[in-house]
Amino acid sequence: MERRVRVGSLSLRDLCFTYDEDLVKGVQHHRIAPDEVPGEKLVLKHLDLEVADGEFLCLVGHSGCGKSTTLRILAGLQKPIAGTIETNGNPIEGPGLDRSVVFQNYSLFPWMTVKKNVEFGIKQASIELSRGLSKGQMSDIADEYLTKVSMRKAADLYPYQLSGGMRQRVAIARALAMDTEVLLFDEPFGALDIKTRRELQMLMEDLWVSGRKKTAVFVTHDIEEALLLADRIVFMSAGEFRDEFEVSAPRPRVPEVYFETPEYKRMHAHLLDLFYKAEETKLDQADREQVFDGGATL
Numbered sequence: 326m327e328r329r330v331r332v333g334s335l336s337l338r339d340l341c342f343t344y345d346e347d348l349v350k351g352v353q354h355h356r357i358a359p360d361e362v363p364g365e366k367l368v369l370k371h372l373d374l375e376v377a378d379g380e381f382l383c384l385v386g387h388s389g390c391g392k393s394t395t396l397r398i399l400a401g402l403q404k405p406i407a408g409t410i411e412t413n414g415n416p417i418e419g420p421g422l423d424r425s426v427v428f429q430n431y432s433l434f435p436w437m438t439v440k441k442n443v444e445f446g447i448k449q450a451s452i453e454l455s456r457g458l459s460k461g462q463m464s465d466i467a468d469e470y471l472t473k474v475s476m477r478k479a480a481d482l483y484p485y486q487l488s489g490g491m492r493q494r495v496a497i498a499r500a501l502a503m504d505t506e507v508l509l510f511d512e513p514f515g516a517l518d519i520k521t522r523r524e525l526q527m528l529m530e531d532l533w534v535s536g537r538k539k540t541a542v543f544v545t546h547d548i549e550e551a552l553l554l555a556d557r558i559v560f561m562s563a564g565e566f567r568d569e570f571e572v573s574a575p576r577p578r579v580p581e582v583y584f585e586t587p588e589y590k591r592m593h594a595h596l597l598d599l600f601y602k603a604e605e606t607k608l609d610q611a612d613r614e615q616v617f618d619g620g621a622t623l
């Protein structure tokens with residue numbers, strides 16, 4: 326059957342990953358078949374996921390469950406040992422300018438001004454995607470996106486002169502200005518104080534509502550943040566996708582109003598429950614491992 330391929334769509338099929346270098350080499354040199362890798366060595370276990378064109382997907386779960394690893398694989402920064410990963414039906418084999426990434430830290434080049442940072446992203450994407458933009462056009466696009474994130478006045482400053490929140494504003498401006506079909510966010514607001522975090526969440530929501538919808542995968546362990554931003558939430562635990570649901574609340578989502586709705590409260594309770602259950606499973610698992618290691622008695 327012919328598969329319908331959508332621009333900007335992402336697809337993971339039966340994806341497995343391990344950080345164990347011996348196993349990686351074993352699989353690469355065909356000494357070990359991917360399905361012979363012991364389950365406990367797999368950081369990602371047979372993941373299947375389709376992200377539709379223009380969908381904002383939040384990946385949530387406990388620390389260490391494999392969210393960032395999944396995102397790095399989508400970014401092409403790490404290679405799975407088994408499975409396929411595609412964007413627009415094309416295999417992802419490494420980093421590419423069809424996807425822009427915003428990390429928690431270190432997203433900006435310290436030796437470039439704010440505006441140069443944004444222009445650099447636009448230029449790279451323009452070359453890669455053969456857009457043929459002139460210098461003047463790139464400058465205008467950079468100004469437009471810096472204005473959107475309220476950083477136009479800081480255009481000539483260097484990253485070291487900015488607060489964490491300002492740096493993330495610039496990183497978001499650059500990612501959006503590159504106009505890639507896919508945006509990947511790894512806890513971009515994780516290091517910010519609560520007030521700045523909420524400001525940037527609202528900014529993201531606003532940009533999403535007002536702009537052309539791009540495909541986004543946004544990693545977070547913050548339930549409120551996920552429910553505020555997502556079209557769909559996928560809950561991850563111990564390297565597996567355990568649950569998913571649509572967040573169909575209308576946009577824009579005004580926190581003070583949205584957080585009081587029965588629908589929000591129901592989804593929040595459901596996610597909390599998933600977190601608690603995953604935590605219990607983790608503790609049970611740790612107990613069992615201790616027993617087998619002789620470290621504890623029944």
Ligand SMILES: Nc1ncnc2c1ncn2[C@@H]1O[C@H](COP(=O)(O)OP(=O)(O)OP(=O)(O)O)[C@@H](O)[C@H]1O
Pocket residue numbers: 344368386387388389390391392393394395546
């Ligand atoms: N470079 C690495 N080498 C070896 N193990 C790693 C490496 N990076 C992550 N891991 C392990 O892989 C598992 C998944 O880590 P990952 O960072 O993907 O989780 P996460 O859900 O993003 O966690 P967090 O929310 O804390 O960032 C964890 O057990 C982690 O310790």
